[in-house]
Amino acid sequence: MAVFSRLRQSLSASRQALQAELTASLFERLDSETWERLEEALILADVGARTTGEVVGKLEAEVAAGAVTDAAAARERLVELLAEAAASEDGGIDLSHSPSVLMIVGVNGTGKTTTIGKLAWHLRTEHGLSVIAAAADTYRAAAIEQLETWAERAGAELVRGSSGGDPGAVVFDAIDAAESRGADVVIADTAGRLHTHSNLMEELGKVWRVAGKRLEGAPHESLIVIDATTGQNGVRQAQAFSEAVNLTGVVLTKLDGTAKGGIALAITSELGLPVKMIGVGEGIDDLRPFDAHEFATALLGE
């Protein structure tokens, strides 16, 4: 029993079965320190106790079955398991419509508006698409001006309403404009809101529905922006936002800091929501597609 940390005792559901299978010789090759270090690394990366337990539990089962025989191999295999947990089939952005409507949501301060600027720039310069940014954050002071600056930098058009006005109307108008001008993509900014404020979540749901009424199937993507420094509350955020709108993916931002963003792994593994993009800086070109293997490697750190 000394091999496993007391923490993992209460986490691993398969602990009992595992104990029976593990042989004495295995203890010699994979010492308790290795396991503890692996767990600690994942917890420190904000993967969360639950997902850490699940992933490490899987690895332990493989060790028991003799598939993994030393510490180095265990680490490598862990990266693979983490990448598997973080990966998903639909990692792309749906741009197949005319126009494709993307809605960006999330709690306050996660980087929604900045992400829209980067995304608009990326779509224009890499894909040659024309973008309309919809300033549907009609609440936050100077939010419209902020998006205006980004739209200018990205070479995107801006559709806005009046400050304090109806966000749904802005989205409606933006889709209108996109259709009449033949724009390829509409990206709608929304006000940051804590999911604990039910009235604000209701409002978000309304905006989402307005898009669908104006254009069938819209929004084609609803992406929640999650700050990489977020702890376990990130899962709660994704859960709550997916109850208000049909979330199709996650954008993980601010990965240029020291936070590993392990919460994204918890979100994908617990909610099945794919991470589609990551933000790695304040520059307009600091947006990357999500690479599960790269992400998993970084999680375990140096």
Add this chain to the structure above:
Amino acid sequence: MFDQLSDRLQETLSEVRSRGKLTEADVDRAMREIRLTLLEADVNFKVVKQFTSQVRDRCLGAGVLESLNPGQQVVKIVNDELATLLGGASRELAFAPSGPTVILMAGLHGSGKTTACAKLAKLLAKEGKRAALAACDTQRPAAVDQLVTVGERAGAKVYEQGTQRDPTELAEWALDQARANGDDALIVDTAGRLHVDEELMDELAGIRKRTQPHDILLVLDAMTGQDAVNVAEAFSERIEFDGVVMTKLDGDARGGAALSVKAVTGKPILYASVGEKLDQLERFHPQRMAGRILGMGDVLSLIEKAEEVSDRKQADDLERKIRRREFTLEDFLQQMRQVRRMGPLSGVLGMLPGMGPAMKQLRQVNMDDRELDRIEAIILSMTPRERSRPEVIDGSRRKRIARGSGTTVQAVNQLTKQFGQVRKLMAQLAKGKMPDPQQLMRGM
């Protein structure tokens, strides 16, 4: 605020509390649960280890094993240790003996600095100090516009020179303005920056050197996870901040980052931001927070708030009535009106002791303004006698009240039942007992 953490600990320890004796195995099991709970609350891994071993040692101390109420002792020990970790005595802002007090705000992107600046200005105004704001975030698009707008709302002057000037020069210029205008305080907003961005951290150190702040505050998002310690350590090293403003506490993030930052840097949390409105910045009180974390409530905060909206005499009268169980529907009406002025109901209700687990269900009840309007109408349709002795409300009276208030007999019935529960809760509080949330919820 720290709701889930208090829910969990209460669940964990309620089992221990009900039993007579505490064995070493019991303590180990409790510590395991606490460790798990604290990790889920985003308390830093290393801080959790340290905390639980401290608590375990104290629990295994002679007193607990021999006492008659070991469970209650464990609760008290965890509470005490948490309170110690969170900071001990509350700390105040330092003020300049003469000239403007300079308060420098720093933090990561999106932490809520700009809003916090305006809120702080408003808070200081309430204390009779006129604060001005310095718009030194020249990096974020429209940051200056944002500060100007919220500054206006807060009734504070904003010193800005657009985005072309160097932030350090700007800060110095703003300070000159503040001195010339006789402002009592100058709150300096800065751009969000990564603690690993050498250039920007140097810039921040430069602003500090140039303005010689009396207070340097780190603005930290309550939902920050394990990385909080890295951020806090780096900012502490570079600019030696004096305290922390914890923001977005109106969310349901457990807020473990607060424990971590305090444990690792020793700097106190000074303020808690509990909403987007400019009056939603409060003093952060560690002892109360620890009690709240354990579901033991934050009664003092509630009374403090009550004192703000009514005068001292009314607050005293109310306290007396609660103790003597003379609390009537009339009092309830008055309180409700004050509560509405206090802010979102759930925030205030969450402060009542024992409400931790109940809060989960209560939040779903969603007592919005319409609900409160209905309650007010019902009470206003009652006679004074009915308000002070709701027991006399029989079938025919119920019908009359329902008609008069434009509601239903069921609604009237529900109110009197709910009121009965609230009165029971308050009686328990007065007795110093720990209320049973389940019992309370049954009435709702």
